[in-house]
Amino acid sequence: MAAWHSPSAAWRERSWWGWGWADEALDDDACRRLAETALRPWMPIDGSVLPVPYDPVLDPPRLIPPSIMEEAFTADPVIRAAHTYGKAFRDVVRALHGRLENPPDLVCHPRTAHDVVATLDWAEAVGAAVVPYGGGTSVVGGVEYRGDAPWISLDLSRLNRVGEVDEVNHAVRVQAGVFGPALEQALVPHGLTLRHYPQSFEFSTVGGWLATRSAGHYATGPTRIDDFVEALRVITPQGPVESLRVPGSGAGPSTDALFLGSEGTLGVIVEAWLRVSRRPSDRSSTSVAFPVYGQAVAAVRAILQAGLRPSNCRLLDPVEAMLNAGATDGQARLLLGFEGPTTPLLADAVTICADHGGTAATSSGDQGTWRDAFLRAPYTRDALIRLGLIVETVETACTWSRFDALHAAVIAAAQAAAPARVAVVTCRFTHAYPDGPAPYFTIITPARRGAEVAIWDEIKAAVSEAIAANGGTITHHHAVGRDHLPWLAEQRDPLFTDVLRAAKRTLDPRGILNPGALF
Numbered sequence: 378m379a380a381w382h383s384p385s386a387a388w389r390e391r392s393w394w395g396w397g398w399a400d401e402a403l404d405d406d407a408c409r410r411l412a413e414t415a416l417r418p419w420m421p422i423d424g425s426v427l428p429v430p431y432d433p434v435l436d437p438p439r440l441i442p443p444s445i446m447e448e449a450f451t452a453d454p455v456i457r458a459a460h461t462y463g464k465a466f467r468d469v470v471r472a473l474h475g476r477l478e479n480p481p482d483l484v485c486h487p488r489t490a491h492d493v494v495a496t497l498d499w500a501e502a503v504g505a506a507v508v509p510y511g512g513g514t515s516v517v518g519g520v521e522y523r524g525d526a527p528w529i530s531l532d533l534s535r536l537n538r539v540g541e542v543d544e545v546n547h548a549v550r551v552q553a554g555v556f557g558p559a560l561e562q563a564l565v566p567h568g569l570t571l572r573h574y575p576q577s578f579e580f581s582t583v584g585g586w587l588a589t590r591s592a593g594h595y596a597t598g599p600t601r602i603d604d605f606v607e608a609l610r611v612i613t614p615q616g617p618v619e620s621l622r623v624p625g626s627g628a629g630p631s632t633d634a635l636f637l638g639s640e641g642t643l644g645v646i647v648e649a650w651l652r653v654s655r656r657p658s659d660r661s662s663t664s665v666a667f668p669v670y671g672q673a674v675a676a677v678r679a680i681l682q683a684g685l686r687p688s689n690c691r692l693l694d695p696v697e698a699m700l701n702a703g704a705t706d707g708q709a710r711l712l713l714g715f716e717g718p719t720t721p722l723l724a725d726a727v728t729i730c731a732d733h734g735g736t737a738a739t740s741s742g743d744q745g746t747w748r749d750a751f752l753r754a755p756y757t758r759d760a761l762i763r764l765g766l767i768v769e770t771v772e773t774a775c776t777w778s779r780f781d782a783l784h785a786a787v788i789a790a791a792q793a794a795a796p797a798r799v800a801v802v803t804c805r806f807t808h809a810y811p812d813g814p815a816p817y818f819t820i821i822t823p824a825r826r827g828a829e830v831a832i833w834d835e836i837k838a839a840v841s842e843a844i845a846a847n848g849g850t851i852t853h854h855h856a857v858g859r860d861h862l863p864w865l866a867e868q869r870d871p872l873f874t875d876v877l878r879a880a881k882r883t884l885d886p887r888g889i890l891n892p893g894a895l896f
């Protein structure tokens with residue numbers, strides 16, 4: 378199999394069909410062991426393992442690269458296959474079945490902003506669609522073109538320079554293709570940190586975070602990427618747009634706000650100034666067990682509303698705590714962490730938990746177990762898919778007063794839509810704010826081989842309806858892409874959609890940028 382350019386400076390093969398590094402995927406024997414030891418007792422599976430396909434065979438590309446930029450383009454089938462989908466369940470299962478009906482005709486790796494301009498000009502001239510691609514970790518069909526035109530996947534991973542680190546103003550200038558770890562490494566010698574990165578950290582890019590308005594690894598905030606952006610440089614088919622680098626501005630609606638979350642439909646983000654902060658001198662953490670889930674929810678709300686801002690505040694329901702933190706006592710777990718001179722703050726939060734019936738652990742063992750399970754989770758997910766399970770996540774945010782009903786409705790909808798009504802549904806808070814949580818549900822259910830995507834789409838539709846009916850957003854941080862469009866229409870005012878369409882017509886009059894996403 379051809380090597381695919383890795384996000385780091387080194388070359389390492391990334392999986393073209395599944396998550397992450399190819400050499401970290403579970404092999405057939407490991408999948409079988411997983412089936413025997415962990416699954417058989419509670420999931421009806423037959424134990425067979427869907428094979429990993431050989432190198433993909435694709436139709437020949439419909440485009441010939443322009444001679445002046447020939448070296449930036451490739452039609453290598455493995456690279457085209459790798460850029461066909463993102464990394465959602467439905468992406469992995471389709472790739473495993475060899476269903477690569479609409480791969481990009483070409484993949485382009487620009488090295489400069491000028492290359493981006495030239496690629497957009499050329500695409501307009503030949504009538505090709507252009508889909509910006511950062512790390513390709515979208516879980517909402519954000520990097521998958523579903524139209525008929527020939528198309529180019531514009532892979533920005535070679536725009537990978539971390540520029541000036543501005544120690545005076547605590548900011549860094551960074552190109553959009555830089556991956557999270559590379560950015561953090563560049564900040565370490567300056568004693569600085571971004572203190573914000575998505576959980577797909579290793580494989581997602583700065584441009585991807587900005588274009589999707591990713592939410593960070595840390596649970597409370599400021600966790601929205603918007604707060605970290607000082608200024609942007611965006612290339613649109615009509616020319617570049619830049620914003621002014623200032624700490625704040627009341628000069629009308631913000632330029633950055635238009636492009637943050639625009640998912641590659643209005644322009645290609647090529648560079649950003651991001652706000653950074655001093656690396657914390659101190660960290661403290663604990664986990665708190667709660668026999669009553671509702672009490673745990675109330676404790677999280679009380680912590681946030683008391684003005685405490687934990688850097689980690691993840692509430693795992695009892696099933697999530699069992700599967701991912703090894704907690705077999707049937708209790709929920711709150712993983713709590715603070716940064717900075719933190720001991721009194723942690724003690725305050727623990728006191729609030731005790732008032733709600735929580736007991737703090739004497740060691741932070743749960744945190745370590747959970748973190749290890751969490752980092753391995755996408756590889757395990759791919760193995761479970763090969764064993765015939767549907768494993769997928771759904772996330773939202775709602776106000777505290779809506780949470781109980783939304784939580785119950787999502788679980789009921791997933792179970793009712795699952796085959797034979799057998800589904801494990803777990804919930805954790807990835808983020809929590811003074812006015813509400815961001816619940817993140819994991820749904821595991823057996824699939825009929827070959828019908829996985831159709832079954833999942835039914836579950837997803839049922840769950841999305843339940844979210845909408847209970848006042849939740851269709852996405853807190855996974856973005857809209859193509860998969861969330863029907864429910865976006867329910868929550869976004871039509872007049873505002875018209876405003877966005879007008880912006881699209883102005884910046885991208887021929888509609889070449891990521892057609893079908895977000896609108």
Ligand SMILES: Cc1cc2nc3c(=O)[nH]c(=O)nc-3n(C[C@H](O)[C@H](O)[C@H](O)COP(=O)(O)OP(=O)(O)OC[C@H]3O[C@@H](n4cnc5c(N)ncnc54)[C@H](O)[C@@H]3O)c2cc1C
Pocket residue numbers: 463464465508509510511512513514515516519520533553554574575576577580581582583584585586587588589590591592593594639640641642644645646647755854855856858891894
């Ligand atoms: C296992 C897993 C864990 C995840 N965990 C998190 C999490 O903790 N928090 C979170 O927020 N998300 C998470 N996600 C979702 C995803 O990782 C994020 O949306 C991430 O920000 C995408 O970054 P990327 O570089 O991979 O972007 P891509 O997937 O390449 O692109 C995403 C979208 O942005 C557009 N885009 C990409 N780069 C640019 C650019 N430079 N200019 C304009 N448009 C661009 C693309 O066209 C596409 O619409 C997770 C996904 C997976 C599979």
